[in-house]
Amino acid sequence: MKRPVKSVVVLTGAGISAESGIRTFRAADGLWEEHAIEDVATPEGFARNPQLVYRFYNERRRALQVPQVKPNPAHLALARFEQRWPGDFLLVTQNIDNLHERAGSRRVIHMHGELLKMRCINTNLVFSTREDFDFDTECRCCRNVGNLRPHVVWFGEIPFQMQEIYQALERCDLFVAIGTSGNVYPASGFYQVARQHHAYTAELNLERTGSRFDEHLIGKASAIVPAFLDRVLATALAGC
Numbered sequence: 186m187k188r189p190v191k192s193v194v195v196l197t198g199a200g201i202s203a204e205s206g207i208r209t210f211r212a213a214d215g216l217w218e219e220h221a222i223e224d225v226a227t228p229e230g231f232a233r234n235p236q237l238v239y240r241f242y243n244e245r246r247r248a249l250q251v252p253q254v255k256p257n258p259a260h261l262a263l264a265r266f267e268q269r270w271p272g273d274f275l276l277v278t279q280n281i282d283n284l285h286e287r288a289g290s291r292r293v294i295h296m297h298g299e300l301l302k303m304r305c306i307n308t309n310l311v312f313s314t315r316e317d318f319d320f321d322t323e324c325r326c327c328r329n330v331g332n333l334r335p336h337v338v339w340f341g342e343i344p345f346q347m348q349e350i351y352q353a354l355e356r357c358d359l360f361v362a363i364g365t366s367g368n369v370y371p372a373s374g375f376y377q378v379a380r381q382h383h384a385y386t387a388e389l390n391l392e393r394t395g396s397r398f399d400e401h402l403i404g405k406a407s408a409i410v411p412a413f414l415d416r417v418l419a420t421a422l423a424g425c
């Protein structure tokens with residue numbers, strides 16, 4: 186690493202939750218295999234066939250809540266790291282599951298939204314939900330039907346809390362991307378922003394992606410994330 190690490194930003198993608206039983210998007214058996222992306226992950230798809238989109242997210246919300254789906258050692262290692270890390274730390278996840286929070290992570294930005302939330306398209310108010318909802322569900326704020334949508338970010342929409350994320354990227358000394366294919370902008374460009382500001386960049390993934398980080402660690406997140414974070418922590422504490 187180029188300089189002492191005081192500030193860390195971690196970006197996670199679907200790969201970190203794969204070993205918890207949540208399907209990734211672009212794998213051969215991934216979520217997109219059964220659905221055209223433009224049908225279930227765009228505002229146009231939602232306008233065309235809302236019932237299909239409600240069903241897609243209702244099924245995923247139910248799947249998230251089965252007892253077998255729980256945080257794996259990679260989620261737990263990130264939460265432990267946040268508790269012990271003496272400097273700044275921000276976890277940015279593209280995932281809409283709640284496994285980071287369930288593992289104990291505190292400072293988490295869900296840049297692509299959250300599966301256990303819905304939003305009123307009239308007022309933009311956001312509500313928690315663990316239940317199915319659809320076009321016929323009465324909105325809690327305006328009492329109308331047809332106003333609720335999943336609180337997720339589809340293609341063509343602006344991800345959440347971008348200003349906060351870019352500020353952290355510009356300040357960080359270490360940027361780590363875990364389990365993301367690097368196919369989706371703007372998350373795919375985060376490592377370059379961090380790098381332009383002289384951060385050390387590391388990619389932890391099951392396979393090498395096309396992105397050029399300073400360091401690439403190949404393996405399952407549950408195995409490589411705890412070891413990597415232990416190394417970062419030990420190096421930082423030794424330098425104190």
Ligand code: BJW
Nearest residue numbers: 198199200209210211279340341364365366369370391406
């Ligand atoms: C393991 C593992 C294990 C497996 N251990 N690893 C043309 C060129 C460039 C960009 C564009 C373009 N045309 C349009 C765009 C922009 C567009 C975009 O990027 N399109 C691309 C498809 C080209 N982006 C947008 O529209 C975004 N908005 C935007 O750009 O607004 C403008 C703006 C930005 C910033 C400031 C101001 C303005 C919005 C993108 C929204 C993405 N939404 C989704 C759905 C969210 C809700 C839901 O979950 O349903 O987000 S799509 C989907 O992809 C989801 C994910 O978060 C996202 C990323 O996927 P991820 O996490 O990388 O998963 P996979 O499956 O791709 O990869 C898994 C990885 O894990 C693999 O690498 C495996 O190897 C690895 N893995 N098991 C470790 N055990």
